[in-house]
Amino acid sequence: MHLAADPWVWVAAILTLFIFTFLYKDNPLYKFAEHLLVGVSAGYYLAIYWHNGVKPNIIDHLGQGQLIYLIPLILGLMFFTIFIPKTSYMIRWPIAFLLGAGSGLSIPATFQANIAEQIKGTMLQPLSFYYSNAALINAIILFVGVLTVLTYFFFSKEHKGALYTTARIGIIFLMIGFGASFGYTVMARVSLLIGRLQFLLGNWLGIIPSW
Amino acid sequence: MKIIRILSTLDRRIIFLLVGLGILIPLLKPLGIPENITPPVRDVYQFIDTLPPGSAILLSVDYDASVLPEVHPMFLSILRHAMLRKVKVIGIALNPAGVGLGVQAFDRISKEFGKKYGEDYVYLGFKPNMAATMLGLGEEIHKVFPTDYYGIPLDSLPMMKEIHSYRDIALVISFSGANIPALWVSYAYSRYGQKVAAGVTAVMAADYYPFLQTGQFIGMLGGMKGAAEYEDLVNRLLQKKGYRKPMPFAIKGMDSITVVHLLIILFIILGNLGYFLQKKEVK
Numbered sequence: 289m290h291l292a293a294d295p296w297v298w299v300a301a302i303l304t305l306f307i308f309t310f311l312y313k314d315n316p317l318y319k320f321a322e323h324l325l326v327g328v329s330a331g332y333y334l335a336i337y338w339h340n341g342v343k344p345n346i347i348d349h350l351g352q353g354q355l356i357y358l359i360p361l362i363l364g365l366m367f368f369t370i371f372i373p374k375t376s377y378m379i380r381w382p383i384a385f386l387l388g389a390g391s392g393l394s395i396p397a398t399f400q401a402n403i404a405e406q407i408k409g410t411m412l413q414p415l416s417f418y419y420s421n422a423a424l425i426n427a428i429i430l431f432v433g434v435l436t437v438l439t440y441f442f443f444s445k446e447h448k449g450a451l452y453t454t455a456r457i458g459i460i461f462l463m464i465g466f467g468a469s470f471g472y473t474v475m476a477r478v479s480l481l482i483g484r485l486q487f488l489l490g491n492w493l494g495i496i497p498s499w
Numbered sequence: 500m501k502i503i504r505i506l507s508t509l510d511r512r513i514i515f516l517l518v519g520l521g522i523l524i525p526l527l528k529p530l531g532i533p534e535n536i537t538p539p540v541r542d543v544y545q546f547i548d549t550l551p552p553g554s555a556i557l558l559s560v561d562y563d564a565s566v567l568p569e570v571h572p573m574f575l576s577i578l579r580h581a582m583l584r585k586v587k588v589i590g591i592a593l594n595p596a597g598v599g600l601g602v603q604a605f606d607r608i609s610k611e612f613g614k615k616y617g618e619d620y621v622y623l624g625f626k627p628n629m630a631a632t633m634l635g636l637g638e639e640i641h642k643v644f645p646t647d648y649y650g651i652p653l654d655s656l657p658m659m660k661e662i663h664s665y666r667d668i669a670l671v672i673s674f675s676g677a678n679i680p681a682l683w684v685s686y687a688y689s690r691y692g693q694k695v696a697a698g699v700t701a702v703m704a705a706d707y708y709p710f711l712q713t714g715q716f717i718g719m720l721g722g723m724k725g726a727a728e729y730e731d732l733v734n735r736l737l738q739k740k741g742y743r744k745p746m747p748f749a750i751k752g753m754d755s756i757t758v759v760h761l762l763i764i765l766f767i768i769l770g771n772l773g774y775f776l777q778k779k780e781v782k
Binding site for chain 2 (some may be wrong): 311329332333335336340341346390391393394395398400401405406408409430455465469472473474475477478479480481482483484485488489495496497499
């Protein structure tokens with residue numbers, strides 16, 4: 289066991305322990321660490337967006353006499369009009385610009401990636417039968433799963449008879465999906481705790497090899 | 500029956516303590532559970548492993564310290580693999596809080612393999628507006644990032660003289676705990692046909708399996724399990740090539756995860772037993 293000599297490792301370790309005290313109950317040490325994180329994050333984000341966004345994309349260009357960049361600057365400043373009740377209506381203009389540009393950019397791309405390609409992937413194609421029996425079984429399960437889950441969310445007709453049975457099968461697929469997501473979530477949360485314990489035992493206390 | 504009822508109404512702090520011990524003990528005394536390599540991880544490994552030396556890949560640091568234990572080991576292992584295979588690496592960060600993690604990883608791994616900045620790897624840093632950045636990289640990287648993270652003009656870096664857009668990049672790997680890999684699919688794969696892979700947290704992995712099935716991702720590393728599998732593959736390769744094996748953090752972490760998962764399964768069974776027993780008593 290050899291304790292870390294770096295004071296920043298000590299700061300990180302002590303703040304980690306402050307956060308862990310919440311496992312017992314809410315307390316001032318936890319609150320201090322939480323508020324410190326919020327404050328530091330706000331400052332960090334402000335600095336990084338200034339140096340990587342505002343300065344190179346607006347200030348530097350204006351400094352070179354490229355006055356066209358006044359347009360995005362003015363549009364950006366209009367966001368602050370929300371603080372003045374008389375001029376707050378002006379915030380709609382940059383929002384309208386963002387919505388228009390954002391939708392134009394994302395709608396075709398999202399449709400292609402999340403709808404067209406996914407429908408193609410769900411279809412039973414000759415290739416599904418070609419690779420192996422396992423691939424064929426997977427393709428059939430996927431096909432049945434998508435259809436039955438879609439049926440479950442079909443509310444225009446009362447779920448009776450064949451529609452009821454299909455919707456029930458859809459629920460089973462949904463539950464399996466939720467179970468898989470829950471299992472993965474447990475793994476993710478445990479992984480975060482493992483990371484912190486590896487840091488405390490390794491980088492701070494030197495009991496295990498450091499991270 | 501009484502004991503099941505007591506266990507099913509355990510104070511949550513006792514459960515926290517048991518979970519803590521379940522993690523702590525395997526970290527101190529590793530169990531050495533072997534890794535079973537899954538196809539999505541093997542696909543990423545084989546893709547990088549079969550790239551001709553001198554090819555370029557782009558690693559996007561789209562994560563921050565909040566998901567470091569899951570995603571950082573993936574990033575380190577893939578970086579090690581690429582540098583070992585003499586594949587050129589371009590690093591960018593689309594998560595502002597991940598910029599420093601990228602610097603740290605490139606510094607550490609480049610030293611392990613004696614790689615030169617600007618010739619074998621470059622780090623371009625953070626750029627706001629993900630969609631615009633992803634689309635811009637498909638047109639001209641030098642326009643999106645006129646300088647690298649350190650302020651050096653891209654045109655002056657030898658490696659970047661031949662790399663201008665996705666056409667010169669064999670693979671993009673997005674490391675993330677959010678929806679950024681899906682944006683890479685939307686803007687880089689769908690628009691430019693760029694091959695994309697992902698290293699994601701376990702929470703996000705379930706959402707990304709549909710992209711694997713359709714071939715929109717060439718492969719995927721999901722959570723600490725995915726990180727451990729890749730770590731295992733790279734460590735085997737390092738050993739074969741006579742390098743010293745790095746500390747397998749994700750592999751060690753998987754021992755703890757196995758123990759904790761068994762504990763949680765036990766808690767779920769006990770909780771359900773208690774529930775049904777109470778229901779029976781009420782009747």
